[in-house]
Amino acid sequence: MTxxxxxxxxxxxxxxxxxxxxxxxxxSELARIWSGQDLTATVDGEPGRHVPARxxxxxxxxxxxxxxxxxxxxxxxQALTGRHPSRTIVIHSADPDGPSWFDARVEAxxxxxxxxxxxxxxxxxxxxxxxxxxxxxAAIATPLIVHDLPVTVWWPGEPPLKSRSARDLLxxxxxxxxxxxxxxxxxxxxxxxxxxxxxTTRLAVSDFALVRQARWREAIASVxxxxxxxxxxxxxxxxxxxYSTHDEMGAPGSTNMVKPTYHVGWLASRLGMSVAKPxxxxxxxxxxxxxxxxxxxxxxxxxxxxxxxxxxxxGRGEVAVxxxxxxxxxxPGTTLRVELLAExxxxxxxxxxxxxxxxxxxRVWQDGVEAMERHFRAPRRTDVDxxxxxxxxxxxxxxxxGALRSAAAxxxxxxxxx
Amino acid sequence: xxxxxxxTKDAPRTIxxxxxxxxxxxxxxxxxxxxxxxxxxxxxxxxxxxxxVLFGATxxxxxxxxxxxxxxxxxxxxxxxxxxxxxxxxxPFDDESFRAGIRASLxxxxxxxxxxxxxxxxxxxxxxxxxxDFDDQSGFDALATRLDEIDHDRGTRGNRLFYxxxxxxxxxxIVGQLGRVGLDHERLDSGWRxxxxxxxxxxxxxxxxxxxxxxxxxxxxxxxxRIDHYLGKETVRNLxxxxxxNGIFEPLWNRRYVDHVQITVAESIGIENRGAFYEQTGAxxxxxxxxxxxxxxxxxxxxPATFEANALRDEKVKVLRAISSNxxxxxxxxxxxxxxxxxxxxxxxxxxxxxxxxDPESETETFVAARLTIDDWRWSGVPFYVRTGKRLxxxxxxxxxxxxxxxxxxxxxxGVAPDANLLAIRIQPDEGxxxxxxxxxxxxxxxxxAVTMDFTYGSAFNVDSPDAYETLxxxxxxxxxxxxxxxxxxxxxxxxxxxxxDAWADGPRPEFANYDAGTWGPGAADELxxxxxxxxxxx
Numbered sequence: 001m002t003x004x005x006x007x008x009x010x011x012x013x014x015x016x017x018x019x020x021x022x023x024x025x026x027x028s029e030l031a032r033i034w035s036g037q038d039l040t041a042t043v044d045g046e047p048g049r050h051v052p053a054r055x056x057x058x059x060x061x062x063x064x065x066x067x068x069x070x071x072x073x074x075x076x077x078q079a080l081t082g083r084h085p086s087r088t089i090v091i092h093s094a095d096p097d098g099p100s101w102f103d104a105r106v107e108a109x110x111x112x113x114x115x116x117x118x119x120x121x122x123x124x125x126x127x128x129x130x131x132x133x134x135x136x137x138a139a140i141a142t143p144l145i146v147h148d149l150p151v152t153v154w155w156p157g158e159p160p161l162k163s164r165s166a167r168d169l170l171x172x173x174x175x176x177x178x179x180x181x182x183x184x185x186x187x188x189x190x191x192x193x194x195x196x197x198x199x200t201t202r203l204a205v206s207d208f209a210l211v212r213q214a215r216w217r218e219a220i221a222s223v224x225x226x227x228x229x230x231x232x233x234x235x236x237x238x239x240x241x242x243y244s245t246h247d248e249m250g251a252p253g254s255t256n257m258v259k260p261t262y263h264v265g266w267l268a269s270r271l272g273m274s275v276a277k278p279x280x281x282x283x284x285x286x287x288x289x290x291x292x293x294x295x296x297x298x299x300x301x302x303x304x305x306x307x308x309x310x311x312x313x314x315g316r317g318e319v320a321v322x323x324x325x326x327x328x329x330x331x332p333g334t335t336l337r338v339e340l341l342a343e344x345x346x347x348x349x350x351x352x353x354x355x356x357x358x359x360x361x362x363r364v365w366q367d368g369v370e371a372m373e374r375h376f377r378a379p380r381r382t383d384v385d386x387x388x389x390x391x392x393x394x395x396x397x398x399x400x401x402g403a404l405r406s407a408a409a410x411x412x413x414x415x416x417x418x
Numbered sequence: 419x420x421x422x423x424x425x426t427k428d429a430p431r432t433i434x435x436x437x438x439x440x441x442x443x444x445x446x447x448x449x450x451x452x453x454x455x456x457x458x459x460x461x462x463x464x465x466x467x468x469x470x471v472l473f474g475a476t477x478x479x480x481x482x483x484x485x486x487x488x489x490x491x492x493x494x495x496x497x498x499x500x501x502x503x504x505x506x507x508x509x510p511f512d513d514e515s516f517r518a519g520i521r522a523s524l525x526x527x528x529x530x531x532x533x534x535x536x537x538x539x540x541x542x543x544x545x546x547x548x549x550x551d552f553d554d555q556s557g558f559d560a561l562a563t564r565l566d567e568i569d570h571d572r573g574t575r576g577n578r579l580f581y582x583x584x585x586x587x588x589x590x591x592i593v594g595q596l597g598r599v600g601l602d603h604e605r606l607d608s609g610w611r612x613x614x615x616x617x618x619x620x621x622x623x624x625x626x627x628x629x630x631x632x633x634x635x636x637x638x639x640x641x642x643x644r645i646d647h648y649l650g651k652e653t654v655r656n657l658x659x660x661x662x663x664n665g666i667f668e669p670l671w672n673r674r675y676v677d678h679v680q681i682t683v684a685e686s687i688g689i690e691n692r693g694a695f696y697e698q699t700g701a702x703x704x705x706x707x708x709x710x711x712x713x714x715x716x717x718x719x720x721x722p723a724t725f726e727a728n729a730l731r732d733e734k735v736k737v738l739r740a741i742s743s744n745x746x747x748x749x750x751x752x753x754x755x756x757x758x759x760x761x762x763x764x765x766x767x768x769x770x771x772x773x774x775x776x777d778p779e780s781e782t783e784t785f786v787a788a789r790l791t792i793d794d795w796r797w798s799g800v801p802f803y804v805r806t807g808k809r810l811x812x813x814x815x816x817x818x819x820x821x822x823x824x825x826x827x828x829x830x831x832x833g834v835a836p837d838a839n840l841l842a843i844r845i846q847p848d849e850g851x852x853x854x855x856x857x858x859x860x861x862x863x864x865x866x867x868a869v870t871m872d873f874t875y876g877s878a879f880n881v882d883s884p885d886a887y888e889t890l891x892x893x894x895x896x897x898x899x900x901x902x903x904x905x906x907x908x909x910x911x912x913x914x915x916x917x918x919x920d921a922w923a924d925g926p927r928p929e930f931a932n933y934d935a936g937t938w939g940p941g942a943a944d945e946l947x948x949x950x951x952x953x954x955x956x957x
Contacts, residue, residue, distance in 0.1 A: 217459060220455060224455055225464050230453055233454070270455050374499040375499050376499065377540075
């Protein structure tokens with residue numbers, strides 16, 4: 001099926017769609033799209049614009065456990081066609097215990113990214129399979145991959161990183177894209193598994209949870225752009241991260257803690273700190289829970305739990321780490337505040353970084369006197385932005401690698417919070 | 419008579435500085451600690467809180483380029499929160515009316531529209547206007563006071579970037595006034611002071627030296643940022659990546675393999691209501707002395723040891739010196755032209771002498787072509803043909819590296835012999851890189867045809883590139899002078915162009931107009947490469 005839908009600048013248009021019942025039929029349809037068809041489109045009412053040949057800079061394999069997730073991810077990738085034209089393979093496994101079956105839809109989407117730019121087209125292959133077939137992801141993806149182009153696997157939801165199926169697929173991949181902030185429980189056990197995977201394979205890992213924090217990192221880094229404050233950077237003594245929970249008790253495992261843990265992991269890795277004591281629940285009594293009504297009204301207040309604590313070492317001394325929940329109407333697991341305390345030659349520097357709506361605020365006190373206040377715009381970022389950044393970060397982003405490694409070390413081998 | 423020695427800001431001021439200057443030893447000041455948290459972020463360092471003091475803020479350049487660039491930097495959070503623009507002009511605006519004018523300009527010239535309402539609101543809060551006549555001493559006293567007030571109220575910490583977007587004739591006066599009121603002084607804890615000076619930097623070698631001297635009396639060279647916006651263009655910057663980031667091209671980038679180099683900066687537009695300005699400049703001063711020679715030096719320079727401002731500029735200056743060491747013969751190595759009436763892009767256009775504010779007997783050149791030679795180990799014997807002109811058939815800026823023929827023509831018996839390889843770097847429009855090589859035509863015969871491998875930025879990276887002014891202003895705010903021209907670089911470039919201009923001024927009256935609008939310049943320009951058995955590339 002071809003389409004002569006008119007072009008709107010910046011909007012992907014479906015140009016070709018076909019069904020297939022096997023890998024061989026998919027390959028046949030892919031060949032037909034670009035060889036036999038005279039694909040034309042209409043621009044500003046003028047017919048006859050020829051669609052140029054396929055453009056691909058990478059393969060993207062999306063593994064989605066739910067059909068709506070698969071559609072959403074495919075739409076995200078289509079929005080990126082003009083920027084990162086790719087062959088996208090969306091695999092959705094349904095009814096894993098039923099009989100084996102296979103169904104596929106092959107589509108070509110084209111986009112004119114801006115006035116006067118050439119039209120760029122890319123293919124999307126939607127594969128739905130049931131039963132045993134759905135357990136062999138690599139067997140589906142590998143034959144459909146464009147040779148010699150990098151392979152990125154985007155695994156929304158909970159990637160079963162220890163499963164054979166996931167391992168086989170990831171063996172074929174150069175990059176794994178996940179969103180750790182959507183994982184169930186506190187997410188920290190899976191974070192460790194992912195770090196282990198990154199350490200033991202050539203796989204580069206991009207976690208939206210970490211990518212989203214870029215503006216936070218810029219805000220925190222800005223404190224030390226000031227030459228007066230820079231010397232304190234090597235004298236941190238305390239890092240406290242506060243995150244949002246909806247759980248009145250703030251019980252361990254009730255709220256995803258991946259984002260706050262990344263904050264500490266990033267600081268530790270950039271500053272060359274090692275983990276002296278991994279995260280463990282803070283003992284002692286917490287604050288009494290306030291009525292749920294207060295939470296609904298938008299108030300931020302401590303949860304029952306006093307959070308978790310760890311100790312880092314920078315070679316000169318110990319750095320206390322506290323990660324604590326507060327009840328807040330913002331989505332659970334959202335970082336609300338990062339506090340840094342540094343001491344140097346009898347002088348003290350305290351930095352307080354908070355977020356409100358689309359702004360990150362930075363305030364700094366030197367020896368109790370307010371010395372800096374800054375605001376950074378932090379517009380909410382869509383999956384399209386995050387995926388684009390994950391793809392563009394190159395093969396191995398040393399900052400991401402370091403943050404993940406340190407975050408996993410912080411969690412420690414005996415973590416049982418979730 | 420030799421000119422008296424002038425003490426510049428770079429001259430040693432203490433015995434210790436003198437000793438260090440003589441011995442060539444560097445100060446033992448410890449290397450500053452780096453902010454390691456910035457690794458991997460968009461900017462290796464956020465610019466410091468600062469005030470950008472924009473002279474000529476009501477002018478065309480400010481409204482078309484500088485202010486839109488600042489807005490985009492602000493919109494994308496690449497400026498610090500404590501950032502202020504103090505717009506200086508001679509027209510009677512208040513803050514509100516000036517901001518309204520900027521908004522109207524952004525609606526026309528912003529590269530991303532519609533404007534982001536929230537970003538604009540916070541941006542306009544940071545703009546204020548001050549009326550100032552540049553010859554008014556008390557006005558500059560008031561300016562110094564106002565800057566101190568802004569520092570106090572807005573936390574800009576004494577860091578100031580003075581941006582001269584005025585008529586060139588006002589540069590020296592403004593610099594002198596800034597020095598008189600001490601706005602150049604960088605004291606401990608008082609913040610940095612930098613000055614951006616727009617091109618043209620001088621009208622000839624003498625005026626450039628005079629201006630350098632006047633600027634040098636007030637600012638140290640490290641505080642001066644002479645802007646040539648060509649150097650901020652993505653493709654020009656990519657030229658450095660292309661040459662020094664790829665292993666396969668650099669070994670072929672020398673006299674052994676390269677036959678000649680052509681650089682064309684062609685414009686289809688005329689002088690666009692800038693008759694008065696253009697009458698004073700002409701193509702040699704407007705493009706050859708700066709854009710074209712900058713491109714030549716980037717193509718011909720040796721790899722710098724580091725990507726640091728002075729290392730890069732040292733190498734560029736060496737190229738300019740190697741050109742001027744073998745001066746051009748204006749009679750045989752340079753051609754000038756002026757367009758007459760004609761047709762461009764299916765539109766009839768007047769000749770240069772028929773343009774507004776142009777002398778009907780004008781001798782100003784709107785086209786210049788030259789044959790340059792670079793006397794160094796790498797380029798000896800390789801001519802660089804450069805040309806630029808107004809009202810040429812199309813807009814195109816391109817660097818073409820023409821490789822030598824193969825040493826032995828193996829396929830000469832089989833139809834047409836293949837063309838020599840060519841590497842073309844397109845700077846605008848349709849930025850990209852093209853490599854031409856020979857390929858066998860399918861079939862039983864052994865015919866060889868030239869084919870091209872074409873890389874186009876637009877299809878490989880469908881991402882908005884920053885405007886050159888965004889790149890350069892951000893660099894100036896961060897104290898990175900790599901893409902700005904140094905005093906000696908400007909003077910060397912004038913040293914190449916000046917003899918040509920002087921010879922033309924002293925020679926017989928030119929027979930202008932000597933090319934029709936919509937053609938590729940005067941016929942004499944074709945003779946430059948033709949004398950060497952070559953020809954200009956066809957676009």
